Amino acid sequence: MNIIITGASSGVGFEAVIELILSGQHKIIALARSQDKLERLAEICAGLNPDCILYPIAFDIVHDDYVDLEQFIASNLDGNIDVLINNAGVLINKPFIDLKETDFVEMLQSNFIGHVRIIQSLHKFMPAGSHIVNIGSMGGYQGSAKFVGLSAYSASKAALHTLTECLAQEFAELGIKVNCLALGSAQTEMLEKAFPGYQSPVMAFEMGKYIADFALTGHKFFNGKILPVAVSTP
Numbered sequence: 001m002n003i004i005i006t007g008a009s010s011g012v013g014f015e016a017v018i019e020l021i022l023s024g025q026h027k028i029i030a031l032a033r034s035q036d037k038l039e040r041l042a043e044i045c046a047g048l049n050p051d052c053i054l055y056p057i058a059f060d061i062v063h064d065d066y067v068d069l070e071q072f073i074a075s076n077l078d079g080n081i082d083v084l085i086n087n088a089g090v091l092i093n094k095p096f097i098d099l100k101e102t103d104f105v106e107m108l109q110s111n112f113i114g115h116v117r118i119i120q121s122l123h124k125f126m127p128a129g130s131h132i133v134n135i136g137s138m139g140g141y142q143g144s145a146k147f148v149g150l151s152a153y154s155a156s157k158a159a160l161h162t163l164t165e166c167l168a169q170e171f172a173e174l175g176i177k178v179n180c181l182a183l184g185s186a187q188t189e190m191l192e193k194a195f196p197g198y199q200s201p202v203m204a205f206e207m208g209k210y211i212a213d214f215a216l217t218g219h220k221f222f223n224g225k226i227l228p229v230a231v232s233t234p
Contacts, residue, residue: 001216002077004029006061006118007088009037012135012183015208016085016215017054021045023212027053027077032088033060061088061114066121073125081125083215086115086160087135093149104152111156112163119167128175131219134164135211136182138230144182157182161226168224177219181211184230 003020007013009032017030018041032038038056045054055076059069073079090110092103115134126132138144140157147154164180171178210229 001082002027002080003083003085003215004031004073004081004122005085005087006031006114007135008032008041008056009034012204012207012211013085013087014041015205016087016211017041017208018045018048018205019209019212020215021049021052021054023216025051025053027055029055029057029073029077031057031059031061033058061118062109066117070121070125073122077125079125080127081122081130082127083131083133084119084122084126085133085135085211085215086118087211088114089135089157091150091153094152095149096151099152104155107152107156108159111153112159115160116163123171123174123176126174126176129219130176131215132167132171132176132178133211133215133218134160134178134180136161136164136180136226138182138184138228141182141226141228144228144230164226165224172223177223179214179218179222179224180226181214182226182228182230183207184228184232 003026005013005017008017008030017028020026020028030038030041035058038058042054042056045052073081090106092107094103119132137154137157139147139150139154140161161180161182164178168178
């Protein structure tokens with residue numbers, strides 16, 4: 001399969017790429033803003049599977065121009081994308097009364113607008129039977145427990161959840177399936193920075209494996225679904 005994943009330089013995105021490399025002879029474009037971390041990912045993947053085809057590309061889904069990326073896809077993936085995993089995102093932990101408007105803008109840009117941009121740009125490369133996986137959060141899942149300090153983050157993820165449901169209908173005639181995994185906590189750098197000292201019951205590599213497996217097979221069973229993936233968040 002031809003796969004693109006954003007936010008691949010760390011956390012569950014990093015681990016999902018490793019799992020995809022181990023699971024078959026896929027062609028994978030790994031996108032993130034950090035070239036150094038992407039190069040480390042490429043070194044690890046080459047050691048695990050020397051025959052793997054991994055393209056680590058430093059790219060900002062919010063601010064960069066998509067023309068060159070589209071040309072790269074046309075040349076190196078034969079203009080075909082089977083799976084798009086929208087994993088990039090950031091988290092701000094700050095009480096609501098202390099949040100600035102710029103904090104909300106950053107959350108919406110990174111956790112929502114960036115995904116809008118990449119889907120609008122790349123959906124034309126996705127044939128019938130392809131799968132878009134948006135990585136949401138239990139914080140944005142309706143009826144879940146909410147946490148102090150995560151209002152901006154949770155609101156941005158809720159927007160991504162609703163976008164998922166809308167796109168499943170808009171892309172139905174094209175045969176593109178769209179789902180969202182509302183993740184609970186996983187032990188990542190982002191979690192450790194936002195909640196120092198907290199220990200998640202789920203390791204990053206475990207969540208990465210789940211994301212990779214779902215991206216390859218979940219569209220056979222689901223479309224337009226927001227699926228909670230958590231053992232500790234009611």
